[in-house]
Amino acid sequence: MQLLSKPPGSTSVRYVSSVTMEVSRVVTGRSTTSPEDSVVIKFQDVTLRDGNHALRHSMTPEFVASYCRIADKAGVYSVEVGHGNGIGASSFLIGKASHSDRDLLSRARSALTQTRLGVHVIPGFATAKRDIQPAIDLGVDVFRIGTHATEATTARKHIEYLRSRDAYVQGVLMMSHSVSVQTLVSQAKLLRSYGADAVVIMDSAGNYIHDDVRTRINALVESLDCGIGFHAHNNLGVGISNSLAAIDAGASFIDGSAMGLGAGAGNAALEAIVAIYRRRASTPLQLQPLLDMSSLIETTFRDSLPRMTAVSIQSGNAGVFSGFAPHVKSVSQEYGISQEELWTELGKRRLVAGQESMIREVAKDLMNL
Amino acid sequence: MRSLIRVAVIGTGNIGSDLCERILLHPDFELVAFVGRRPNSPGLDRMRGRIRYTLSDGIDSLSSIWPEIDGLFDATSAASHRLHWIEAQRAGKFVVDLTPSNLGRPIVPVLVGKTPQMNLETDFCANYSMVTCGGQSSAPLLYSMAVHSSGIQEVEVSSSIASRSAGPATRDNIDEYIAATENVARQITGCSVAKSILVLNPAEPPIMMRTTLHLRVNQIDLTGVSQEIRRVFPKVSEYVPGYELVVEPHMVNPDVASATVKVAGAGYYLPEYSGNLDIINAAAVETARLHFSQIR
Secondary structure: OOOOOOOOOOOOOHHHHHHHHHHHHHHHOOOOOOHHHOOOOEEEEOOOOOHHHHOOOOOOHHHHHHHHHHHHHHOOOEEEOOOOOOOOOOEOOOEOOOOOHHHHHHHHHHHOOOOEEEEEEOEOOEOHHHHHHHHHHOOOOEEEEEEEOOOHHHHHHHHHHHHHOOOEEEEEEEOHHHOOHHHHHHHHHHHHHHOOOEEEEEOOOOOOOHHHHHHHHHHHHHHOOOEEEEEOOOOOOOHHHHHHHHHHOOOOEEEEEHHHOOOOOOOOEHHHHHHHHHHHOOOOOOHHHHHHHHHHHHHHOOOOOOOOOHHHHHHHHHOOOHHHHHHHHHHHHHHOOOHHHHHHHHHHOOOOOOOOOHHHHHHHHHOOO | OOOOEEEEEEOOOHHHHHHHHHHHHOOOEEEEEEEOOOOOOHHHHHHOOOOOEEEOOHHHHHOOOHHHOOEEEEOOOHHHHHHHHHHHHHHOOEEEEOOOOOOOEEOOHHHOOOOOOOOOOOOOOOEEEOOOHHHHHHHHHHHHHHOOEEEEEEEEEEEEEEHHHOOHHHHHOHHHHHHHHHHHHHHHHOOOOEEEEEEEEOOOOOOOEEEEEEEEEEEEOHHHHHHHHHHHHHHHHHHOOOEEEEEEEEEEEOOEEEEEEEEOOOOOOOOOOOHHHHHHHHHHHHHHHHHHHHHO
């Protein structure tokens, strides 16, 4: 289980300026020929985690292993594996995973020799003792501690614990569209102060358009002395272009998934982002394995591939967590209420991930039951 | 003639302040002392002149006045509670612990005597743990569902609370919250597979606390559950008026039953959206009352 190199610990301020240098080349469209003087974008493949939302958390250890064997050749920075809401999140509330975190992670671990193995962790679902500690022991390389965009303080203990175990940690702010740029920056700084090596913002509702991403990533890159990442959802059909906007604005980590397999309308398709990125910048990434991963997803999950729909546009505009989609669908069928009406009301009430059980209550309220 | 239960509250944050207001209004109690660590803390300032002692030297403040009190409510931290309990034992007093120390006997007042482990201590010098807000809010519903189920395979307790009602201690102790809530769920159901989830929602205006239960069972009698709820919930409402069933027990799968309660606070000192803090404080006062009346 040899890594290409140790994941970066605390990166320096100079890191930001070198990203900016590269960005200027990307923006002007001139391709770079000397990779030494540029910071290479690190692509994080979330297919086997966020994609589990689209499969109702039914990913098998066998599939994880076969996907990881190809991903290992592609040169992506990390492959994230687990239940859609991260390790320890398998539940009646969100959805039971068909296979344990342990089974999925250990199969992924044996299949990955170059690429880092990552997990998503939400405090409140996962605990240090029950979930994080075993994941460290299973050989996970990248821990991503995610909280709602206003709740960074709930991640302190988990980040500090991971740092005490010398693990590499990214702090993740979910539903980042729901707060002001100022709040986002101050929450990101908290994560950094707890010891996060990098901070990633997620557009969990697929609400952003180009300028929203640019403004936020710019502000974060300017205000923090660590790598900044972006995680798109494709509810409005702009996941890929939003990811490119994040690169242009100085992000150094980009999340994506094969065929965009992910919650709601899915994520940004990694193979497309990389194909476009390769036109303009040097990268050690191989396109062919990424295309093979895409084909594998397409053929294996033909009936579950996410796409932009009337419903996804509605939920993206309403700013509601994409992972609610299957719950909204079933409650709307059960009560005979339109999905559109439900999404709008859920947006008004500003529900967050983990409040899936309220969808039923909201439906009953709407119908005066 | 009944004598009043003479108590002190230690910890001058939101929980401690709300406890004081509750105790002052309760006909069975006399609030003798409120104890903090800073002479000018806003909590102590609020109570000064309204009760006999407002003290700022922590647990040591009580050394000379132990004879004037019967019991102590601890609204500090798990670490401090361990020390406070040692002092209370020396003085022979009972303690109601609102920290997640997990030291004392977990008690949900409405279930006393209803499950094998949910009993009061027989010694006057006793330590009761108020578990967690999720534990207190789920327990009456969990009990109502569990007694009409057979073959409980799994139990899950998920709560969402207003971000503004979660102070620094809650945020730092999420893992401890989860463990303690799962522990009491195991105790009530007798089922060893328990999961607890806590979600903070920052929406404005703040949301009311909700707790949803899921039980995987071989069999459940939903009519029996509904009848049980009608018996148990009015008793909960006596000490937590804002406790309400918002989603009736129903099957989400052929073998999984679910139901949801909402907890609105009474608004003594804390705002109405702090139902999570309210329920644990109400339970603490009720536990002290039960303990004292049983012992006497």
